Amino acid sequence: MSDQNEQDAAKGRLSLRPGGRLELGKTEAAGTVRQSFSHGRGKTVQVEVVKKRAAGPGAPGAKPAGGPATGPRQAGGPQRGASGPSRGGAAAPGRPLNQAEQATRLRVLEEHRRQEAQRQREERERQALMVRSAAEEAARKAEEERRAAEEAALRAEQEAREKVEAEARRKVEEEARRNAPPPPPLSAPRPGPIPSNARPAAPQRPMGPRPAAGPGGAGPVRRPAAPGAGAPAAAPGAAAPRLTLRGRDEGGEEERRSPVRRPGGAGPLAAKKPAPAPARKTPPGSDRRRDGRIDVAAAIEGDDDRSRSMASVRRARERERRQQELQRLRSDGVKVVRDVVVPEAITVQELANRMAARGGEVVKALFRMGVMATLTQTIDADTAELVVNEFGHRVRRVSESDVEQGLEGTVDTDEELLPRPPVVTIMGHVDHGKTSLLDALRKTDMAGREAGGITQHIGAYQVQVAGGHKVTFIDTPGHAAFTAMRARGASVTDMVILVVAADDGVMPQTVEAIHHAKAANVPLIVAVNKIDKPGVNLDRVRQELLQHEIVVESLGGDTMEIQVSATKAMNLDKLLEAILLQAEVLDLKANPNRAAEGTVIESKLDKGRGPVATVLVQRGTLKQGDLVVAGAEWGRVRAMLDDKGRQMKDADPSLPVEILGLSGVPSAGETFVAVENEGRAREISEFRQRRLRDKQAAAAGAARGTLADMMARVAAGEQKEVAVVVKADVQGSAEALGVTLNKLSRDEVKVRVLHSAVGQITESDIQLAKASNAIVVAFNVRATAQARELAQRDGVDIRYYSIIYEVADDVEQLVRGKLAPIQREKFLGYAQILEVFEVKRLGNIAGCRVTEGVVRRGCGVRLIRDGVVIHQGELATLRRFKDDVKEVTNGYECGMSFAHYDAIKVGDQIECYETETVAAV
Numbered sequence: 051m052s053d054q055n056e057q058d059a060a061k062g063r064l065s066l067r068p069g070g071r072l073e074l075g076k077t078e079a080a081g082t083v084r085q086s087f088s089h090g091r092g093k094t095v096q097v098e099v100v101k102k103r104a105a106g107p108g109a110p111g112a113k114p115a116g117g118p119a120t121g122p123r124q125a126g127g128p129q130r131g132a133s134g135p136s137r138g139g140a141a142a143p144g145r146p147l148n149q150a151e152q153a154t155r156l157r158v159l160e161e162h163r164r165q166e167a168q169r170q171r172e173e174r175e176r177q178a179l180m181v182r183s184a185a186e187e188a189a190r191k192a193e194e195e196r197r198a199a200e201e202a203a204l205r206a207e208q209e210a211r212e213k214v215e216a217e218a219r220r221k222v223e224e225e226a227r228r229n230a231p232p233p234p235p236l237s238a239p240r241p242g243p244i245p246s247n248a249r250p251a252a253p254q255r256p257m258g259p260r261p262a263a264g265p266g267g268a269g270p271v272r273r274p275a276a277p278g279a280g281a282p283a284a285a286p287g288a289a290a291p292r293l294t295l296r297g298r299d300e301g302g303e304e305e306r307r308s309p310v311r312r313p314g315g316a317g318p319l320a321a322k323k324p325a326p327a328p329a330r331k332t333p334p335g336s337d338r339r340r341d342g343r344i345d346v347a348a349a350i351e352g353d354d355d356r357s358r359s360m361a362s363v364r365r366a367r368e369r370e371r372r373q374q375e376l377q378r379l380r381s382d383g384v385k386v387v388r389d390v391v392v393p394e395a396i397t398v399q400e401l402a403n404r405m406a407a408r409g410g411e412v413v414k415a416l417f418r419m420g421v422m423a424t425l426t427q428t429i430d431a432d433t434a435e436l437v438v439n440e441f442g443h444r445v446r447r448v449s450e451s452d453v454e455q456g457l458e459g460t461v462d463t464d465e466e467l468l469p470r471p472p473v474v475t476i477m478g479h480v481d482h483g484k485t486s487l488l489d490a491l492r493k494t495d496m497a498g499r500e501a502g503g504i505t506q507h508i509g510a511y512q513v514q515v516a517g518g519h520k521v522t523f524i525d526t527p528g529h530a531a532f533t534a535m536r537a538r539g540a541s542v543t544d545m546v547i548l549v550v551a552a553d554d555g556v557m558p559q560t561v562e563a564i565h566h567a568k569a570a571n572v573p574l575i576v577a578v579n580k581i582d583k584p585g586v587n588l589d590r591v592r593q594e595l596l597q598h599e600i601v602v603e604s605l606g607g608d609t610m611e612i613q614v615s616a617t618k619a620m621n622l623d624k625l626l627e628a629i630l631l632q633a634e635v636l637d638l639k640a641n642p643n644r645a646a647e648g649t650v651i652e653s654k655l656d657k658g659r660g661p662v663a664t665v666l667v668q669r670g671t672l673k674q675g676d677l678v679v680a681g682a683e684w685g686r687v688r689a690m691l692d693d694k695g696r697q698m699k700d701a702d703p704s705l706p707v708e709i710l711g712l713s714g715v716p717s718a719g720e721t722f723v724a725v726e727n728e729g730r731a732r733e734i735s736e737f738r739q740r741r742l743r744d745k746q747a748a749a750a751g752a753a754r755g756t757l758a759d760m761m762a763r764v765a766a767g768e769q770k771e772v773a774v775v776v777k778a779d780v781q782g783s784a785e786a787l788g789v790t791l792n793k794l795s796r797d798e799v800k801v802r803v804l805h806s807a808v809g810q811i812t813e814s815d816i817q818l819a820k821a822s823n824a825i826v827v828a829f830n831v832r833a834t835a836q837a838r839e840l841a842q843r844d845g846v847d848i849r850y851y852s853i854i855y856e857v858a859d860d861v862e863q864l865v866r867g868k869l870a871p872i873q874r875e876k877f878l879g880y881a882q883i884l885e886v887f888e889v890k891r892l893g894n895i896a897g898c899r900v901t902e903g904v905v906r907r908g909c910g911v912r913l914i915r916d917g918v919v920i921h922q923g924e925l926a927t928l929r930r931f932k933d934d935v936k937e938v939t940n941g942y943e944c945g946m947s948f949a950h951y952d953a954i955k956v957g958d959q960i961e962c963y964e965t966e967t968v969a970a971v
């Protein structure tokens with residue numbers, strides 16, 4: 051409740067008169083008392099003295115109704131005033147309050163209590179309001195002070211800049227004046243069509259050191275606003291050649307920040323309000339140059355026009371916030387997590403670069419891990435990974451082999467795929483007629499006949515059959531030693547023709563071929579050959595094939611079976627038809643419009659042409675001039691030849707071609723890929739060669755270990771070895787020889803291929819052979835003159851071959867020659883003991899009859915009793931009628947005694963044998 055209300059209440063206080071009447075009390079004296087509280091708060095209290103009323107004569111409790119009424123509380127609160135009369139009333143003798151009076155009294159009391167509570171609440175609210183406003187006031191003042199300080203600093207800086215500019219301009223003007231004695235016409239005020247400039251100095255602006263800070267600061271965009279806003283205000287100032295002040299006034303920093311608030315400014319709104327604000331501020335006669343200038347004093351005075359708008363403050367704060375955010379980001383407040391590629395080895399500096407960290411930080415991190423490394427030192431991938439984790443980045447480990455990633459290109463879509471000829475491999479047992487069949491099929495080649503080309507052996511060829519279809523054949527040799535090559539043939543082939551001679555049936559290599567076809571998961575067509583021979587049994591062949599789970603169509607299976615004769619060229623068309631049918635079922639397709647990929651079928655080092663590889667294009671088109679990586683070799687395809695020796699410009703899928711231009715001889719069975727540039731080709735080739743070298747080194751290391759063991763065994767007479775250096779015309783032959791020779795190894799004698807390569811025999815081959823006491827196997831190659839000479843001088847054995855199993859036979863002989871002879875037992879005969887004679891000095895003598903074979907003196911004997919050998923030893927004596935004899939034959943009787951053994955009995959059987967030494971097999 052307010053003070054006024056209290057006073058009113060005091061003046062008009064109510065008293066409950068005896069009899070239940072309410073009436074206003076009479077105030078005797080009144081005054082105000084000022085109360086002071088903390089924090090400068092105060093309260094004025096109205097004090098009044100109410101006239102004392104007698105409750106009635108003889109009343110025991112007769113007291114003045116309001117009590118002493120001296121305290122401000124008593125006077126201030128109507129409560130006492132109200133209760134006083136009631137007490138007085140209650141004390142009235144003989145007149146208790148009736149019910150109505152009591153009710154009235156209660157109501158009045160209640161009303162009074164409510165008013166008091168209301169008053170107290172209002173008082174609390176007022177005090178809280180005061181506290182709040184005081185805090186707000188303090189905050190406002192602080193804000194104003196801060197703003198004033200900011201603006202003062204800004205003005206001071208601006209003034210300093212202006213001063214410098216003015217000085218510079220003055221100098222320039224002076225310079226110009228000196229250089230041009232007649233005053234330049236441009237210096238006069240120009241009543242040009244652009245009154246907004248209204249400044250004669252304007253044309254000189256470009257000469258100023260900072261045109262942007264001057265009027266030009268307003269920029270061409272602001273200029274249109276000037277005719278309305280700037281012109282009237284600027285007109286008086288036009289006489290002043292100063293640019294800075296006017297410019298600042300019209301389009302300065304302050305203007306830019308708060309274009310709306312500036313009524314006289316050149317802001318967008320100023321165009322509508324032409325009131326010349328700066329003129330308003332400038333008293334007549336004052337220095338107009340100071341128009342619009344904001345100085346520290348003005349800022350402190352808090353000129354309303356100059357004070358910053360809320361929008362300006364907001365923008366400033368926003369700017370500040372952005373700056374802080376930027377700062378935070380720069381100082382790594384927000385961590386950028388990177389994917390750091392870590393190879394197998396990396397320098398510290400490179401790792402730091404990849405993490406976008408300072409080198410020193412990485413060195414420090416390594417130091418903390420206990421690794422002392424400088425920036426240029428190389429650390430391994432594991433250590434690098436720890437560092438990367440420490441820096442909070444993600445590690446992506448890569449290895450050297452990643453250079454091969456993406457080499458084989460993408461998978462072709464169905465739309466890109468086009469039909470391609472089938473690739474067929476002919477397999478079968480030796481002499482079952484594979485070569486004859488291939489030759490016969492080749493003769494069916496329409497294209498070959500037309501071109502009349504000279505056929506050459508390139509390991510694979512393509513024939514064009516009637517109807518324009520093409521079939522590619524891969525020529526694999528038939529001997530078991532060529533297993534590896536055959537397996538390769540099966541891996542690039544679409545189907546296998548299994549040649550089985552009708553007169554010979556299924557043989558070991560036929561079974562092998564079946565296994566290869568099954569392993570390669572390619573369909574098989576059985577060509578039963580030599581059906582022209584008399585007395586052939588086709589059913590037998592079918593049954594034998596059945597044993598190997600090849601069920602031909604005539605037995606209800608799904609394997610096609612064609613009966614052919616290679617020499618008589620019988621049913622060759624049927625065979626080709628079957629091939630095309632199978633190809634149709636397989637739906638063979640490839641994308642010819644991409645970089646070529648395929649497999650090396652055969653390779654050799656040609657004397658005149660260098661490394662030559664026969665490749666089968668499997669995807670894409672190989673073009674002359676393409677860069678290819680074939681195995682560990684690379685090169686540009688200098689020339690391409692087909693199986694008829696024709697130069698080719700490009701090779702489609704399924705076409706086998708010979709390519710020239712490789713850096714070396716790739717291994718047969720390796721893949722080849724056309725790559726986009728030389729760098730990539732080199733990179734991949736180098737990586738593969740490195741890997742190859744490592745492999746060889748590892749193998750050599752392992753071999754050294756085993757060699758030492760082997761030498762120990764050889765020294766102990768346990769093991770011997772036959773060392774061989776193999777040189778062949780083609781890679782496939784070299785590999786096949788390796789396989790064959792390794793198979794000849796025995797437990798006692800090992801066959802060790804020291805070196806196997808393609809090309810003629812050189813001096814280094816001879817030196818190697820000499821060092822290891824090896825023989826040199828030359829398969830379809832010859833030694834150079836120097837190598838021959840060296841071999842003759844050093845006694846190195848060079849053996850020339852053109853048939854692989856002749857090599858095997860010869861090396862086997864060598865192995866046998868080194869094998870230790872074998873002791874073999876030879877059975878002689880049996881004798882039956884008929885009687886036992888005891889002879890002094892000689893012991894027991896057995897009287898026997900030879901029942902089988904012969905018994906010889908000094909032979910080995912076994913005593914067999916009831917089918918069990920109870921003694922083995924030597925025969926001491928063999929007599930016939932007291933004469934020693936050399937031998938006793940079947941049916942004759944003789945006397946025998948055993949060396950150091952007497953326990954013989956009648957009925958025992960004697961087995962006689964001899965031991966002979968034979969050469970190892």
Ligand SMILES: Nc1nc2c(ncn2[C@@H]2O[C@H](COP(=O)(O)OP(=O)(O)OP(=O)(O)O)[C@@H](O)[C@H]2O)c(=O)[nH]1
Nearest residue numbers: 480481482483484485486528529579580615616617
């Ligand atoms: N009667 C007859 N003889 C054939 C037929 N096909 C091949 N021959 C003969 O069988 C022998 C072996 O033929 P090749 O073509 O060399 O057999 P191959 O399977 O290629 O033998 P390798 O290359 O040693 O694996 C040759 O003497 C052929 O003349 C045929 O259809 N009928």
